[in-house]
Amino acid sequence: xxxxxxxxxxxxxxxxxxxxxxxxxxxxxxxxxxxxxxxxxxxxxxxxxxxxxxxxxxxxxxxxxxxxxxxxxxxxxxxxxxxxxxxxxxxxxxxxxxxxxxxxxxxxxxxxxxxxxxxxxxxxxxxxxxxxxxxxxxxxxxxxxxxxxxxxxxxxxxxxxxxxxxxxxxxxxxxxxxxxxxxxxxxxxxxxxxxxxxxxxxxxxxxxxxxxxxxxxxxxxxxxxxxxxxxxxxxxxxxxxxxxxxxxxxxxxxxxxxxxxxxxxxxxxxxxxxxxxxxxxxxxxxxxxxxxxxxxxxxxxxxxxxxxxxxxxxxxxxxxxxxxxxxxxxxxxxxxxxxxxxxxxxxxxxxxxxxxxxxxxxxxxxxxxxxxxxxxxxxxxxxxxxxxxxxxxxxxxxxxxxx
Amino acid sequence: xxxxxxxxxxxxxxxxxxxxxxxxxxxxxxxxxxxxxxxxxxxxxxxxxxxxxxxxxxxxxxxxxxxxxxxxxxxxxxxxxxxxxxxxxxxxxxxxxxxxxxxxxxxxxxxxxxxxxxxxxxxxxxxxxxxxxxxxxxxxxxxxxxxxxxxxxxxxxxxxxxxxxxxxxxxxxxxxxxxxxxxxxxxxxxxxxxxxxxxxxxxxxxxxxxxxxxxxxxxxxxxxxxxxxxxxxxxxxxxxxxxxxxxxxxxxxxxxxxxxxxxxxxxxxxxxxxxxxxxxxxxxxxxxxxxxxxxxxxxxxxxxxxxxxxxxxxxxxxxxxxxxxxxxxxxxxxxxxxxxxxxxxxxxxxxxxxxxxxxxxxxxxxxxxxxxxxxxxxxxxxxxxxxxxxxxxxxxxxxxxxx
Numbered sequence: 001x002x003x004x005x006x007x008x009x010x011x012x013x014x015x016x017x018x019x020x021x022x023x024x025x026x027x028x029x030x031x032x033x034x035x036x037x038x039x040x041x042x043x044x045x046x047x048x049x050x051x052x053x054x055x056x057x058x059x060x061x062x063x064x065x066x067x068x069x070x071x072x073x074x075x076x077x078x079x080x081x082x083x084x085x086x087x088x089x090x091x092x093x094x095x096x097x098x099x100x101x102x103x104x105x106x107x108x109x110x111x112x113x114x115x116x117x118x119x120x121x122x123x124x125x126x127x128x129x130x131x132x133x134x135x136x137x138x139x140x141x142x143x144x145x146x147x148x149x150x151x152x153x154x155x156x157x158x159x160x161x162x163x164x165x166x167x168x169x170x171x172x173x174x175x176x177x178x179x180x181x182x183x184x185x186x187x188x189x190x191x192x193x194x195x196x197x198x199x200x201x202x203x204x205x206x207x208x209x210x211x212x213x214x215x216x217x218x219x220x221x222x223x224x225x226x227x228x229x230x231x232x233x234x235x236x237x238x239x240x241x242x243x244x245x246x247x248x249x250x251x252x253x254x255x256x257x258x259x260x261x262x263x264x265x266x267x268x269x270x271x272x273x274x275x276x277x278x279x280x281x282x283x284x285x286x287x288x289x290x291x292x293x294x295x296x297x298x299x300x301x302x303x304x305x306x307x308x309x310x311x312x313x314x315x316x317x318x319x320x321x322x323x324x325x326x327x328x329x330x331x332x333x334x335x336x337x338x339x340x341x342x343x344x345x346x347x348x349x350x351x352x353x354x355x356x357x358x359x360x361x362x363x364x365x366x367x368x369x370x371x372x373x374x375x376x377x378x379x380x381x382x383x384x385x386x387x388x389x390x391x392x393x394x395x396x397x398x399x400x401x402x403x
Numbered sequence: 404x405x406x407x408x409x410x411x412x413x414x415x416x417x418x419x420x421x422x423x424x425x426x427x428x429x430x431x432x433x434x435x436x437x438x439x440x441x442x443x444x445x446x447x448x449x450x451x452x453x454x455x456x457x458x459x460x461x462x463x464x465x466x467x468x469x470x471x472x473x474x475x476x477x478x479x480x481x482x483x484x485x486x487x488x489x490x491x492x493x494x495x496x497x498x499x500x501x502x503x504x505x506x507x508x509x510x511x512x513x514x515x516x517x518x519x520x521x522x523x524x525x526x527x528x529x530x531x532x533x534x535x536x537x538x539x540x541x542x543x544x545x546x547x548x549x550x551x552x553x554x555x556x557x558x559x560x561x562x563x564x565x566x567x568x569x570x571x572x573x574x575x576x577x578x579x580x581x582x583x584x585x586x587x588x589x590x591x592x593x594x595x596x597x598x599x600x601x602x603x604x605x606x607x608x609x610x611x612x613x614x615x616x617x618x619x620x621x622x623x624x625x626x627x628x629x630x631x632x633x634x635x636x637x638x639x640x641x642x643x644x645x646x647x648x649x650x651x652x653x654x655x656x657x658x659x660x661x662x663x664x665x666x667x668x669x670x671x672x673x674x675x676x677x678x679x680x681x682x683x684x685x686x687x688x689x690x691x692x693x694x695x696x697x698x699x700x701x702x703x704x705x706x707x708x709x710x711x712x713x714x715x716x717x718x719x720x721x722x723x724x725x726x727x728x729x730x731x732x733x734x735x736x737x738x739x740x741x742x743x744x745x746x747x748x749x750x751x752x753x754x755x756x757x758x759x760x761x762x763x764x765x766x767x768x769x770x771x772x773x774x775x776x777x778x779x780x781x782x783x784x785x786x787x788x789x790x791x792x793x794x795x796x797x798x799x800x801x802x803x804x805x806x
Contacts, residue, residue: 002428004419004601008411016407025405026440030431037429179525182464183503190465198406199464203546209406264674264695270681271667271674274695278673281749281782289701291694292667292677298692298735302705332701346684355498374498377523379684381546 001030001056010055010145017149021157022164022213023051033057038069042135046073050133051157056140058123060103066137067108067126074130076111080104084115088122110137116152120144127156134160167220169195169210169228172241174392181206185231192227203381204388205247208235240395247391248276254398255286260335262394264290265303265328267315268342268357272387288332293324303327314350316341318370321360325370329362336363338394342373344382354379357386359393365401404433404459413458413548420552424560425567425616426454436460441472445538449476453536454560459543461526463505469540470511470529477533479514483507487518491525513540519555523547530559537563570623572598572613572631575644577795584609588634595630606784607791608650611638643798650794651679651686657801658689658739665797666737667693668706668727670718671745671760675790691735696727706730717753719744721773724763728773732765739766741797745776747785757782760789762796768804 001008008030015025026049031037038057045052057066071078085107092099106122109115116125121144126137136153138145173181178201185208189197195212210228214220232239240250255262264273274290277283293299296315300307305323313319324339338361345354355375362368371393375385404411411433418428429452434440441460448455460469474481488510495502509525512518519528524547529540539556541548576584581604588611592600598615613631617623635642644653658665667676677693680686696702699718703710708726716722727742741764748757758778765771774796778788 002418002431004415004422007415012407012410015405019407026435028405028433032429177500179463179503179506183505186465186505200406200408201544266674266677269678270686270690271669271677271693271695274669274674275672275678278695278697279783279786283673284697284752287673287697289695289697289705290674291705292674292681292692294681294687294690294692302692302694302734331705349687376494376498377546380682381523383682 002032010140010142013142013146014053014055014149017154018051019211020166021154021161022166023157023161033063033065035065035069035072038065039072042069042073046130046133046135052133052135053138054136055138055145058106058137058139060100060105060122062102064105067105067110070126070128070135070137071110074110074128074135078108079111081107081109081115084109084124091122113137116148118144118148120147125152127153163215165214165217165220167212167214167217167224169224170242170244171208171232171235171239172244172247173206173208173235173238174204174240174247174388175238176206178206181208181235184234188230188234189227192223195224195227197227197231203377203384204392237396237399240392246276246280247388247395249280251277251391251395251398252280252283252286254395255336258335258398258401260398261286261288261333263288263328263332263334263337264390265324265337265339265360266290266292267294267299267324267340268344269340269383269387269390270294270344272383273338273340273390276387276391288334291324291328291331299324304331314352316343316350316352316356316358318358318360318372321358321370322362322368323360325360325362326368336361336394336397338390340386340390342375342382342386344379344386346379355382357382357389359386359390361393361397363397363401405435413543413545416545416549417456417458417552420557421454421560423569423571423614424557424564425569426560426564436466436468438468438472438475441468442475445472445476449533449536449538455536455538456541457539458541458548461509461540461542463503463508463525465505467508470508470513473529473531473538473540474513477513477531477538481511482514484510484512484518487512487527494525516540519551521547521551523550528555530556568617568620568623570615570617570620570627572627573645573647574611574635574638574642575647575650576609576611576638576641577607577643577650577791578641579609581609584611584638587637591633591637592630595626598627598630600630600634606780606787607795640799640802643795649679649683650791650798652683654680654794654798654801655683655686655689657798661738661801661804663738663801664689664691664736666691666731666735666740667793668731668740668742668763669693669695670697670702670727670743671747672743672786672790672793673697673747675786676741676743676793679790679794691737694727694731694734702727707734717755719746719753719755719759719761721761721763721775724761724773725765725771726763728763728765729771739764739797739800741793743789743793745778745785745789747782747789749782758785760785760792762789762793764796764800766800766804 057064089099113126113128123139128135195210198209200207212220212223271292277287299305304327321341325337329337342357343354357373360370375382460467492502516529516531526542531538598613601612603610615623615626674695680690702708707730724744728740732740745760746757760776763773778785
């Protein structure tokens with residue numbers, strides 16, 4: 001796990017499972033296959049946490065040292081278990097293969113450990129209690145660790161933990177920066193340590209998580225409402241999802257509810273808006289199609305935008321964005337059409353600075369409209385922000401249109 | 404990073420970059436936003452390593468504590484820098500926005516730190532030398548961290564490291580599975596420990612890295628050639644890039660060289676092919692535009708595909724893929740046009756099983772052609788594979804057409 005190739009998914013899985021039990025993850029440490037380093041790390045973890053989970057290093061090779069290091073840190077012996085050795089041998093025999101001598105290493109357990117069977121591999125798990133603390137040794141391969149933890153360890157842990165209920169709220173927000181959002185809601189969330197508030201930001205998409213713990217469900221919900229209701233009120237219609245759904249999924253559900261269809265006409269986003277709308281399974285029910293009109297010629301010929309309009313206002317203008325949306329709507333027969341035109345950078349063709357983007361929107365109610373955005377960052381970020389801005393304008397339009 | 408949602412990619416990137424410099428990663432630690440815990444972790448890291456890289460926690464909010472913790476661990480003061488504050492304010496002003504008061508936190512640096520500019524965000528990096536040790540404070544968002552590290556930190560680090568030559572080769576391959584590739588080239592690469600060979604796979608895109616270390620450049624190149632030449636020969640024209648360029652960038656360069664243009668017509672990929680072609684800066688020189696034709700109606704009206712052809716063969720057929728490409732080429736005047744039509748799943752509309760995709764290609768030489776693919780995985784993977792397959796068919800066509 002110290003190489004550049006291995007993505008750590010085990011710890012995400014374990015965190016999710018532990019959080020559900022009301023256990024907070026304080027520390028994740030990744031160290032190499034060095035026995036002294038491992039032993040010191042386990043000792044330190046035991047001094048700081050009530051639950052220590054060690055994953056990996058239970059294989060048959062010389063650099064699988066977790067058993068030895070755990071035993072040393074706990075000041076216990078390693079015990080050879082003939083029954084485990086027999087089981088490993090039997091596992092090899094069933095596959096018509098001979099057990100290698102080094103597989104015997106996997107038959108050693110820390111003195112006093114409870115063995116957890118591993119139906120998916122030769123490395124058994126070990127559950128060790130020491131005073132108030134629990135140490136688990138779990139195999140590293142996700143296909144072995146995950147079923148073992150979910151199937152065996154969760155139930156054992158639940159028995160040792162105080163009865164506690166965890167309830168969460170989740171807001172996905174767009175149309176403001178992380179620092180503006182923090183400025184707006186920190187006066188509320190800093191008043192509370194329960195629920196805890198976490199803010200995660202990616203371009204044009206901020207997630208606010210609230211997590212409350214209490215002895216009862218009613219109490220947890222009361223705590224959530226106390227901090228969450230004012231936050232929800234402050235964020236208002238910038239919240240596009242309360243359940244984690246993506247913006248394109250939210251729009252899809254709105255279109256489906258209204259029996260409406262959509263089309264797109266994209267210049268600077270180059271297909272990204274269509275790509276996101278069609279990423280949702282079943283989007284063919286409401287997405288008709290789109291035009292990626294990168295050149296002025298394409299805007300005129302494929303979409304039918306008036307060349308004079310482009311000559312007068314340049315392709316990067318509210319007027320052209322509106323015409324693109326109106327034409328996409330007319331040419332496809334969709335109820336709504338959204339368009340983008342702008343300078344993604346680094347070079348600009350119209351003289352407008354990179355990051356200048358116009359989003360156009362046409363629908364059954366009223367004339368086409370457009371909005372200008374000055375978006376930060378490089379080409380990739382401008383395209384991502386512009387796509388998000390276009391989808392959010394559509395969402396707001398649909399919300400206003402009602403069901 | 405202690406939640407169950409965030410995948411750690413920064414540390415993989417940093418590990419790769421550090422390894423290339425001959426630096427080994429000994430320890431990765433993830434801790435929460437707690438100042439005392441952070442400070443202790445930094446102190447401990449300083450006692451164990453010569454290079455300590457801290458990522459994240461440089462934002463404007465109350466729980467961004469890396470600056471404070473680093474200063475405390477290093478026993479240095481935090482200094483307010485008016486010039487940094489002005490730069491942040493200016494950044495906001497350029498976007499017609501007002502800097503929030505809490506952004507001033509980002510203008511503090513550890514005493515004696517060299518500031519590393521961040522063109523992609525408000526958090527500057529900090530490079531701190533203390534005796535033989537280096538501490539770096541880098542912003543957490545990958546879009547800010549990666550260019551900063553590659554652009555600024557690598558060169559600074561290289562100056563401090565002992566002379567050792569690292570030379571690499573890099574092949575990007577498409578059109579075969581990871582296990583087929585491994586089966587093909589493992590008889591070669593397993594013979595060598597220097598260079599080391601690493602294989603990374605994502606849908607339709609496998610990267611083979613070779614890394615040789617030696618005392619001289621000539622020796623490193625000799626080692627690379629010994630292992631790399633036979634691998635290159637075995638992979639042949641499945642290699643689309645030897646310098647890390649993306650498939651869309653390779654195609655862009657080929658089109659530019661030939662003075663040729665391209666258009667797309669997409670059904671199942673929903674805009675992804677256009678999105679990737681236009682992700683390349685300057686793509687407006689050769690990308691004319693595209694049609695996202697999700698419904699049969701759109702295929703007929705926007706693109707002019709013969710309805711009878713669809714009725715006879717269904718929309719998911721080689722005939723329709725060829726017609727889509729031919730029509731996209733005719734309607735845009737592009738030299739080449741590539742099309743996709745298929746079942747991305749989970750539901751299918753034509754009876755063809757999910758994963759069935761036809762790619763069509765039209766160009767100045769000969770009649771339109773098409774190829775059928777049976778692609779594995781869920782909706783997202785099928786769309787990614789289909790996009791890759793379409794781009795690769797275009798690359799091969801351009802390669803045959805010559806310059």
